[in-house]
Amino acid sequence: MNPMLKNLTEKIMAGLANGADDVQHFDASPLPDKNEIALILEDALFLIFPGYYGDSKLSFESMELQAGYRVATLYERLQAQVLRESLHSCKFARHSCRHCQEYSALIARTFIEKLTCIRAVLEDDVRAAFRNDPAASSYDEIIFSYPGLEAIAVYRIAHHLSNQGLVLMPRIMTEWAHARTGIDIHPGATIGRSFFIDHGTGVVIGQTTVIGERVTLYQGVTLGALNFPRDAKGNVIRNAKRHPTIEDDVVIYAGATILGGNTIIGRGSVIGGNVWLTESVPPETRVLMAKPELRITSARHAPQTVFGDSPE
Amino acid sequence: MNPMLKNLTEKIMAGLANGADDVQHFDASPLPDKNEIALILEDALFLIFPGYYGDSKLSFESMELQAGYRVATLYERLQAQVLRESLHSCKFARHSCRHCQEYSALIARTFIEKLTCIRAVLEDDVRAAFRNDPAASSYDEIIFSYPGLEAIAVYRIAHHLSNQGLVLMPRIMTEWAHARTGIDIHPGATIGRSFFIDHGTGVVIGQTTVIGERVTLYQGVTLGALNFPRDAKGNVIRNAKRHPTIEDDVVIYAGATILGGNTIIGRGSVIGGNVWLTESVPPETRVLMAKPELRITSARHAPQTVFGDSPE
Amino acid sequence: MNPMLKNLTEKIMAGLANGADDVQHFDASPLPDKNEIALILEDALFLIFPGYYGDSKLSFESMELQAGYRVATLYERLQAQVLRESLHSCKFARHSCRHCQEYSALIARTFIEKLTCIRAVLEDDVRAAFRNDPAASSYDEIIFSYPGLEAIAVYRIAHHLSNQGLVLMPRIMTEWAHARTGIDIHPGATIGRSFFIDHGTGVVIGQTTVIGERVTLYQGVTLGALNFPRDAKGNVIRNAKRHPTIEDDVVIYAGATILGGNTIIGRGSVIGGNVWLTESVPPETRVLMAKPELRITSARHAPQTVFGDSPE
Numbered sequence: 001m002n003p004m005l006k007n008l009t010e011k012i013m014a015g016l017a018n019g020a021d022d023v024q025h026f027d028a029s030p031l032p033d034k035n036e037i038a039l040i041l042e043d044a045l046f047l048i049f050p051g052y053y054g055d056s057k058l059s060f061e062s063m064e065l066q067a068g069y070r071v072a073t074l075y076e077r078l079q080a081q082v083l084r085e086s087l088h089s090c091k092f093a094r095h096s097c098r099h100c101q102e103y104s105a106l107i108a109r110t111f112i113e114k115l116t117c118i119r120a121v122l123e124d125d126v127r128a129a130f131r132n133d134p135a136a137s138s139y140d141e142i143i144f145s146y147p148g149l150e151a152i153a154v155y156r157i158a159h160h161l162s163n164q165g166l167v168l169m170p171r172i173m174t175e176w177a178h179a180r181t182g183i184d185i186h187p188g189a190t191i192g193r194s195f196f197i198d199h200g201t202g203v204v205i206g207q208t209t210v211i212g213e214r215v216t217l218y219q220g221v222t223l224g225a226l227n228f229p230r231d232a233k234g235n236v237i238r239n240a241k242r243h244p245t246i247e248d249d250v251v252i253y254a255g256a257t258i259l260g261g262n263t264i265i266g267r268g269s270v271i272g273g274n275v276w277l278t279e280s281v282p283p284e285t286r287v288l289m290a291k292p293e294l295r296i297t298s299a300r301h302a303p304q305t306v307f308g309d310s311p312e
Numbered sequence: 313m314n315p316m317l318k319n320l321t322e323k324i325m326a327g328l329a330n331g332a333d334d335v336q337h338f339d340a341s342p343l344p345d346k347n348e349i350a351l352i353l354e355d356a357l358f359l360i361f362p363g364y365y366g367d368s369k370l371s372f373e374s375m376e377l378q379a380g381y382r383v384a385t386l387y388e389r390l391q392a393q394v395l396r397e398s399l400h401s402c403k404f405a406r407h408s409c410r411h412c413q414e415y416s417a418l419i420a421r422t423f424i425e426k427l428t429c430i431r432a433v434l435e436d437d438v439r440a441a442f443r444n445d446p447a448a449s450s451y452d453e454i455i456f457s458y459p460g461l462e463a464i465a466v467y468r469i470a471h472h473l474s475n476q477g478l479v480l481m482p483r484i485m486t487e488w489a490h491a492r493t494g495i496d497i498h499p500g501a502t503i504g505r506s507f508f509i510d511h512g513t514g515v516v517i518g519q520t521t522v523i524g525e526r527v528t529l530y531q532g533v534t535l536g537a538l539n540f541p542r543d544a545k546g547n548v549i550r551n552a553k554r555h556p557t558i559e560d561d562v563v564i565y566a567g568a569t570i571l572g573g574n575t576i577i578g579r580g581s582v583i584g585g586n587v588w589l590t591e592s593v594p595p596e597t598r599v600l601m602a603k604p605e606l607r608i609t610s611a612r613h614a615p616q617t618v619f620g621d622s623p624e
Numbered sequence: 625m626n627p628m629l630k631n632l633t634e635k636i637m638a639g640l641a642n643g644a645d646d647v648q649h650f651d652a653s654p655l656p657d658k659n660e661i662a663l664i665l666e667d668a669l670f671l672i673f674p675g676y677y678g679d680s681k682l683s684f685e686s687m688e689l690q691a692g693y694r695v696a697t698l699y700e701r702l703q704a705q706v707l708r709e710s711l712h713s714c715k716f717a718r719h720s721c722r723h724c725q726e727y728s729a730l731i732a733r734t735f736i737e738k739l740t741c742i743r744a745v746l747e748d749d750v751r752a753a754f755r756n757d758p759a760a761s762s763y764d765e766i767i768f769s770y771p772g773l774e775a776i777a778v779y780r781i782a783h784h785l786s787n788q789g790l791v792l793m794p795r796i797m798t799e800w801a802h803a804r805t806g807i808d809i810h811p812g813a814t815i816g817r818s819f820f821i822d823h824g825t826g827v828v829i830g831q832t833t834v835i836g837e838r839v840t841l842y843q844g845v846t847l848g849a850l851n852f853p854r855d856a857k858g859n860v861i862r863n864a865k866r867h868p869t870i871e872d873d874v875v876i877y878a879g880a881t882i883l884g885g886n887t888i889i890g891r892g893s894v895i896g897g898n899v900w901l902t903e904s905v906p907p908e909t910r911v912l913m914a915k916p917e918l919r920i921t922s923a924r925h926a927p928q929t930v931f932g933d934s935p936e
Contacts, residue, residue, distance in 0.1 A: 001692055008736045009695045012671055013688055015740030020747050022763055026675055026684045031768055047324055051338055060338045064325055068313055071321045088764075112320045116327030123332050134540050134548040135498060135519045137479050139334055140400075144343055145483045147490065167761050171769045178771060179804045180491045182513070182825045184843075186759060201494045201514045201806070202532070202825045204843055204878075207759045219496075219516055219534070220826070222843070222878055228758050236758040254516075254534055254569065257878065257897055270923045273534075273569055274588055276898055276916050284924050290917035292588050293602035299582045300596050359636055363650055372650045376637055380625060383633045424632045428639030435644050446852050446860040447810060447831045449791050451646055452712075456655055457795045459802060492803045494825070513806045513826045514844070531808075531828055531846065566828075566846055566881065585846075585881055586900055604900055605914035611894045612908050 029087040036081050037172050043074040044111075044157055048119045052143050071112060079108040085168050107164050118156050121193055125152050128194040132216050147181035148197035158187035191215075192248070199254075206243035208261060215246055218254035218273070226260035226278055247283065341399040348393050349484050355386040356469055360431045364455050383424060391420040397480050419476050430468050433505055437464050440506040444528050459493035460509035470499035503527075504560070511566075518555035520573060527558055530566040530585070538572035538590055559595065653711040660705050661796050667698040668781055672743045676767050695736060703732040709792050731788050742780050745817055749776050752818040756840050771805035772821035782811035815839075816872070823878075830867035832885060839870055842878040842897070850884035850902055871907065 001009075042053075047070055051058040058066070082104035090097050129142045129149060136142055142149055154177035158170035170187035178184045182201035185191075189205050192213035197203055199219035205211075209223045225242040241261040250265050252258070253273035258265060265271065266283030275287050313321075354365075359382055363370040370378070394416035402409050441454045441461060448454055454461055466489035470482035482499035490496045494513035497503075501517050504525035509515055511531035517523075521535045537554040556575040564570070565585035570577060577583065578595030587599050625633075671694055675682040682690075706728035714721050753766045753773060760766055766773055778801035782794035794811035802808045806825035809815075813829050816837035821827055823843035829835075833847045849866040865885040874889050876882070877897035882889060889895065890907030899911050 001696070004733065005692070005696050005699060008699070008733065009688075009692045011737060012691055012695065012739055015743060016674065016687070017684070019740075019743060026682055026687065028675060028681070030681050031676060031764065050328065051340060052343060057340070057342050058338055060329070063328070063338065064321075067324055068317070068321045071324065072313070072317050075317060075320070109316065109320065113323060115324055116331075119327060119331060132548070134537070134550045134552070134554065135500075137550070140343065141480060141483060144480065145487045147487060168765060168768065171765060175769045175771060178825070182494050182806050184823050184825060188759075199496050199516045201490070201496060201516070202844060204823045204825070220514060220532070220844070224878065225758070236756070238758045238761070240758070242758065254536065255567075255879075259897075268923055273571075274586075274898075275918065276913065277918075281920065284922055286919075286921045286923040288919045288921075289588065290919055294587065294589075295598075295600045295602055296593065297598045297600075298596055299580055299598040362640065363652060364655060369652070369654050370650055372641070375640070375650065376633075379636055380629070380633045383636065384625070384629050387629060387632070421628065421632065425635060427636055428643075431639060431643065444860070446849070446862045446864070446866065447812075449862070452655065453792060453795060456792065457799045459799060494806050511808050511828045513802070513808060513828070532826060532844070566848065567879075585883075586898075601900065606899065606901075607910075607912045607914055608905070609910045609912075610908055611892055611910040 029090075030084055031088060032081040032084045032169050032172060034172055034176075036077050037169060038176055040074060040077050040081065041154060041157065041173060041176065043070050043077070044115065045153060046070055047074070047115055048122060048153065049143050052140075075108050075112060078111055079104045081169060082107045082166065085166055088168070107161070107166070110164070111160065114160055118160065121156060122149075122153055124194045125149060125196065128196040128214065128216070129198075132196050133198055147183065148200045151177045151181045151183035151185060151197065151200060151203075152191075152195055155185040155187065155189070155191065159189070159191070162187040189243070208239075208241045209243040210245040212246060212248035212250070212267070214249045216251045218252065220255040221252050222257045222259070224257065224259050226263070341402075342396055343400060344393040344396045344481050344484060346484055346488075348389050349481060350488055352386060352389050352393065353466060353469065353485060353488065355382050355389070356427065357465060358382055359386070359427055360434060360465065361455050364452075387420050387424060390423055391416045393481060394419045394478065397478055400480070419473070419478070422476065423472065426472055430472065433468060434461075434465055436506045437461060437508065440508040440526065440528070441510075444508050445510055459495065460512045463489045463493045463495035463497060463509065463512060463515075464503075464507055467497040467499065467501070467503065471501070471503070474499040501555070520551075520553045521555040522557040524558060524560035524562070524579070526561045528563045530564065532567040533564050534569045534571070536569065536571050538575070653714075654708055655712060656705040656708045656793050656796060658796055658800075660701055661793060662800055664698060664701050664705065665778060665781065665797060665800065667694050667701070668739065669777060670694055671698070671739055672746060672777065673767050676764075699732050699736060702735060703728045705793060706731045706790065709790055712792070731785070731790070734788070735784065738784055742784065745780060746773075746777055748818045749773060749820065752820040752838065752840070753822075756820050757822055771807065772824045775801045775805045775807035775809060775821065775824060775827075776815075776819055779809040779811065779813070779815065783813070783815070786811040813867070832863075832865045833867040834869040836870060836872035836874070836891070838873045840875045842876065844879040845876050846881045846883070848881065848883050850887070 046053050047067060050063050083100055086100040086103055087097060090100050126139050126142050126149060129146060130136050130139060154173055158173040162170040174185055174187050183197060183203045185205045186207040188207040189209040191211040194214040196216045202220040203217055204222045204224060206224050223244050229237045229240050231237055244258045244260060244263040246265045247267040249268045252271040255274045256271045258277045260278050263278060264280040266281055266285060268283050269281055269285045272288035274289055281287055358365050359379060362375050395412055398412040398415055399409060402412050438451050438454050438461065441458060442448050442451055466485050470485040474482040486497055486499050495509060495515045497517045498519040500519040501521040503523040506526040508528045514532040515529055516534045516536060518536050535556050541549045541552050543549055553573040556570045556572055558577045559579040561580045562577050564583040567586045568583050570589045572590050575590060576592040578593055578597060580595055581593055581597040584600035587601055593599055674687050707724055710724040710727055711721060714724050750763050750766050750773065753770060754760050754763055778797050782797040786794040798809055798811050807821060807827045809829040810831040812831040813833040815835040818838040820840045826844040827841055828846045828848060830848050847868050853861045853864050855861055868882045868884060868887040870889045871891040873892045876895040879898045880895050882901045884902050887902060888904040890905055890909060892908045893905055894910045896912035899913055905911055
């Protein structure tokens with residue numbers, strides 16, 4: 001090795017040796033592998049929506065053959081990655097914990113058994129998208145190209161795993177979808193059937209949000225926290241309910257923000273675009289912004305002024 | 313096959329056999345392939361902006377050789393994917409429809425003939441970006457790294473194909489750009505020359521939007537629907553004009569929302585950031601939010617309060 | 625070659641020959657390669673956060689071996705890409721400029737020497753995320769899956785290179801992160817330690833922004849320009865300070881917009897969600913939107929009205 005590179009390497013290693021212990025990962029069990037988790041999602045989505053992926057016509061008969069192969073790889077991958085997460089947080093036995101082995105096998109089997117249920121729920125999500133979007137030409141277009149459906153499908157998969165006690169894998173899954181769609185759904189959120197997100201970029205749905213059935217969201221909607229309870233030392237208290245509850249048949253238009261763990265949007269309500277709500281509203285309520293006061297002038301004599309403010 | 317995996321596979325197949333017919337895709341013509349469509353976009357962008365992609369210096373002479381190769385692969389890929397979409401919606405002959413074959417060959421040839429025109433339009437888009445962004449150091453930087461230009465280039469390609477009657481391919485193209493840039497332009501929108509989008513994340517431009525020449529948008533701008541006409545049965549009526557018209561030389565700043573099919577923003581107008589507009593404005597109008605009323609207090613005694621609301 | 629394809633190729637070449645000179649790139653030095661720059665970022669992040677990437681347990685000892693290999697490839701890649709950018713803007717010698725060679729070697733060495741410092745700064749960013757996000761279960765989860773941390777890490781790498789005089793490479797780096805996270809930080813911005821961005825989609829931080837220590841931003845925050853100074857001919861003046869200054873210990877909630885090069889948000893201030901600010905505020909100020917005026921009616925009799933506006 002050339003001396004300059006050797007010297008650079010030594011500097012980096014010295015930095016690591018002197019660095020903080022809590023922001024490195026030596027001698028720890030390996031974390032789940034992001035690429036493998038992406039492949040798990042691809043296998044699962046193939047089994048949920050057969051015929052939409054892959055490059056040739058798929059008959060029910062050829063699906064039977066492919067399904068066997070996909071189930072086997074999915075099981076193997078899932079079991080391996082769950083084992084990683086399990087060993088990583090396992091306190092007493094680092095690399096051959098029998099309990100972790102059994103747990104990961106159980107999670108993998110249960111997940112595959114659950115796929116048919118997840119599929120049934122996603123069918124309703126597809127129908128909800130078609131009912132609510134005039135630009136949708138077919139179910140095929142929705143399954144094939146709608147980022148909202150992709151984000152919801154990944155959330156439903158991740159949420160199942162989150163309910164089994166996993167933390168890192170579900171989060172990597174929803175961040176995979178977040179990166180592709182701009183839709184950030186925490187895997188801990190609870191979301192009912194026939195859910196539709198249109199466009200979706202900028203949507204944030206927090207960890208303790210509860211959403212009922214037949215709810216529609218547009219781009220830029222935040223279902224967030226109003227404040228974070230902190231303990232006497234000023235540390236945030238984790239896992240408290242701090243995000244809103246949205247009841248059945250609610251529509252929330254683009255850019256609306258609804259905050260707080262005690263905020264309940266009653267059944268059948270319509271929340272207009274850009275509305276900012278930190279209090280509950282009863283069922284069947286329509287909440288709109290008052291017509292905003294606008295300053296309308298001629299643009300002709302103010303060419304230098306931009307971004308919505310006058311320099312005077 | 314291990315009995316547990318066999319059993320899991322059988323459960324999944326039983327679920328599919330009992331599942332809804334309209335959310336599966338057995339025995340149907342294969343849909344266009346997303347990976348192939350990404351390669352089509354890469355070939356097209358290489359031919360539009362030669363020298364910006366690839367790993368070696370490109371002379372006009374070597375371009376002649378490469379262009380031939382790229383044109384051939386582009387033609388072949390495009391024809392194959394258009395054929396897939398065409399067969400997929402072909403009612404009377406599923407796999408050897410002569411009309412679908414001829415149609416896809418025609419579309420592929422026309423598209424490549426059109427590339428020079430698309431390139432000329434994109435040249436103006438590059439110039440518009442440079443004129444309007446003080447952070448731009450050169451045309452090269454814009455072509456090479458601006459997500460707004462990428463989204464516009466893909467839209468212009470997809471819009472051409474949309475005008476030829478295709479639906480799925482153009483949508484997959486614009487969703488490919490949406491995933492990369494956060495900019496969601498429906499391929500059906502009509503957009504004039506010298507168009508510039510800065511930053512871009514969260515921009516939504518709906519299907520029936522009409523945009524004139526020399527228009528500039530910033531991040532988070534929505535050009536959307538105000539309401540969806542529904543027929544007597546409550547079903548949404550598809551393809552009606554429901555998104556706004558933006559005339560020439562309009563600037564729309566970050567986070568502004570303009571809604572409705574009858575809403576016309578007159579030539580030369582400036583729409584300020586966060587403005588919410590559901591009505592037309594005449595040419596040369598400047599629309600700003602009235603100075604918002606703010607509650608300004610000391611932060612010192614309210615450390616627990618966050619997200620813009622007071623607990624009192 | 626088939627005559628039709630030959631003819632199409634000739635048309636494209638004729639279009640290029642007749643096209644504008646300033647939007648093509650023939651006979652110019654090749655630009656930096658985006659794939660190589662992505663690999664540079666991966667190498668750098670591996671060296672910064674060892675053990676979080678890769679597929680097996682990493683001991684300090686095995687890291688010593690891997691570090692040497694990574695340092696060598698990182699050095700080689702970085703030197704090659706810096707050389708490309710340097711030759712590309714080199715006025716007097718196009719392909720064998722000795723100064724460009726030496727400059728690129730120096731930049732590559734300095735960058736690797738700097739990694740330990742960048743790592744130390746990022747450690748504080750990880751701690752800030754944990755302190756401020758109740759949904760974070762561990763440092764591991766933050767390093768491994770938080771898009772905000774990824775965007776900040778890439779910004780800190782790109783900013784170092786921007787300070788060395790590079791333009792295209794840093795921009796490609798931050799656009800790589802923008803595409804993955806929806807967070808758009810200009811590499812020229814100046815950002816202090818312990819910086820945290822939660823969720824992040826839609827965040828825009830402009831080129832001349834200055835941010836102090838322990839600052840927290842939420843999704844959709846814009847730190848932008850209020851207007852662009854133009855010279856007598858109407859051309860924008862580039863590189864003037866036009867984005868705000870955010871002092872230490874400021875929190876800015878989701879969707880807030882702060883604009884202007886003279887706007888200073890004083891130390892310890894809290895800016896509420898959706899606030900629109902174009903003026904400075906003193907230290908320890910809490911700025912909230914006044915309770916917005918809402919129109920609350922029954923949703924029962926208005927099923928056709930959507931998106932926040934009534935048709936009456």
